[in-house]
Amino acid sequence: MGKEPSLEDLERALALKRREVRLKRWIREGRLPLEASPPAGEPTPPEPPALPPDPHLHAEVEWEAPRWRFRLPRPRISWATWRDHLLLGVEITAVLGAIFLLLSSWQAMRPAASGEGPRATPTPTPLIPVLVLPGGHRPPTAPGEPAPNPEEIPEHLRALVASLPTPVPITPGPRSPTRIVIPAIGVDAPVVPGTDWEALKKGVGHHPGTANPGEPGNMVLAGHNDIYGEVFRDLEKLRIGDEIWVYAGSRAYRYVVVQKQVVLPTQVEVMAPTRDPVVTLITCYPYRVDTHRLVVVGELR
Template sequence: MSEKRPEDLSVEELRRLLLDKRRVTRHDRLERFKRTGRVISLAVETPEAPEDELDPGRIVETLEGEMAFQPIPKDPRRVFMDRLLLGIEILAVLGLIGIGLTFFNTMRTLNNEVAASIQQPTAQATALITAVVLPSGHTPPNAEGGAQPNEAEIPEHLRPLVQNIANIPVPTSSPAQGIRIQIPAIGIDAPIVQGDGWEQLKKGVGQHIGTPNPGENGNIVLSAHNDIFGEIFRELDKLQPGDVIIVYTNQRQYTYVITGTQVVEPTRVEVMAPTSNPSVTLISCYPYLIDNQRIVVSAVLQNP
């Protein structure tokens, strides 16, 4: 049979000719490599791709007559879309992470708010500012009739309340209560008793009933006389800011640092008001042997 001219060949015949030429060229190249030692023969030959897997659009012939594949260039629009989709996916993942973190923080905040609303505040002793005058009031010992409770300094319309206040029960003793006070700057070392009425102040320094224990938040109000019953608080006016007051309990001692001193009228009961921090207030009649005012010394707990 005479050979057909190239223009007379069908597409399938041209395709087969290209495959045959590719096989021959590859075989010749492998033989040449074997002779020069550039390739090692393998026991199992790699199977050739089926004929129908050949992509004619990718087969080109090099200048040396060998067959090679030429990659098809990528469409720029396709590349752009791929990158755009990748960016959208990354943003979506970051958005989900952000939503998760926001949800976590919101739940934590809600839990903290609920816990805070459920938590009960710590009970603190509250000073009973029902006193109509400051404690330790009395007539001077050199006055006619001697020293005795000075009812004259109580406003007349408040005198009916005095008896009710005097009947406030003394709290049950506990290890946390103050039992002794020392003020080194003026040589005071005296016992503390609960209550600041006439009879209690005969025994030492009286703690106003309802004020907190040493070391607790609030204002401990301690009173004593300056010219009778041992004159315990006679020299309060010599105290200076920075001097210390040491209050003892059966468990430990507490040191308070003096912040100031003032002289007030007997009705200035607001100096006994509760405070938000641990503090102590000392009260005594003033001046010495006159006793128509009060001297008030304020101090705060050192290193609370």
């Protein structure tokens, strides 16, 4: 068996190996030419003896510093942040919507700038149509000319009603009723605006503030039965299902009788507004007595 190398021999061999690796690295990096030789005066070390492979010894290898890559962390947006942004957007939208509605309302309330004149102030309606049904008068058998019957007004309100001014004539609108035709009783009469004493002298009156033909609501028409043409003289002869035609200009609306009743002059609830389009015809009753009212109701068909 050969002589095993000593510790000094191993250290010397390791130093030589390190020097060899270092020189190769310098040559590769251009720091030392290939012709370079060890510095003068330095003794050339003897060639180390061949050593058996030792698994515990590892030749020095070149080590390079790792290259570190730094990445900035991406900002994370939490759910709370998204929620705050969403709520802010909703609030801004609500505020803008409110401003839009206010501006729209303001524009709607402004008078038209197209030269339209100021609107006329509505004339107060006398209290008589509110307290008693229209069309009342003294019976023709009473002495003197036909006249309203003050006895129909509650006694404690007669002085107030007497002090009211004379109603101002009403100008009909484009959709106001202008004519009524009831084939079953031979009625074909004009319809005038208003149900005061002077209006009913001309024909059938359209009570102010009630519906127009074809509109939802209660259209109230009143007429005399025994004075000034007796336009509603035969109204009591109408039967359920009979037709009532009401015109607005050239357009006709067909109503069908669904109800007929006799009421007191103070039962003004028959003039109350309705959701459905109906017509209510009112006249004095009985004929030439006039202590009550005959009310006929028709529905639009």
